Amino acid sequence: MTQKHDDRELVERSLAGDERAMQIMFEQHSQKIYAMALRLTGSTADAEGVVQETFIRAFKYLHTFRGGSMLSTWLCRIAINRSRDVYKRRVCTPLEKDVPVEPEQKDALARACLEKALKVLPEGYREVLVMHDVMGMGHREIAEVLDTAEGTSKSQLHKARARMRELLSGSAG
Helix, strand or coil, rough: CCCCCCCCCCCHHHHHHCCHHHHHHHHHHHHHHHHHHHHHHHHHHHHHHHHHHHHHHHHHHHHCCCCCHHHHHHHHHHHHHHHHHHHHHCCCCCCCCCCCCHHHHHHHHHHHHHHHHHHEEEEEEEHHHHHHHCCCCHHHHHHHHHHCHHHHHHHHHHHHHHHHHHHHHHCCC
């Protein structure tokens, strides 16, 4: 898709029953929602489910969107809540240590270690880390999505990064 449509216009058209506007809204925001959900749930299947549930809910409750925040912020909030539900249903496993590695497997292992470390982070830390470092969101938008103060977002990001360093260095216990 080459043209970026105005979110307010898409919301108005969607509320009027324009299915093409709903499709455009999905196309414009689904990749960002998927990337965030994938990082938060750690599973492609779960992330796809989160995207589907997010947009089903968004279209069902679109009439409640008042435009006080960006549409992407509102959608991220829905996706985070769906991701939390999925994540809570799963049991996280601790990081494996001393795994033998072939030189060509280092990149894949590093990515797997990052994903595993991300899974063991406390929920709030994981969400802020993903939104800031992966999605590129600013602290103001993160605070709005999580309904918290900017200072809390900054503090949680600092703590999340410190905890990730501990987990990845093997000194976590």
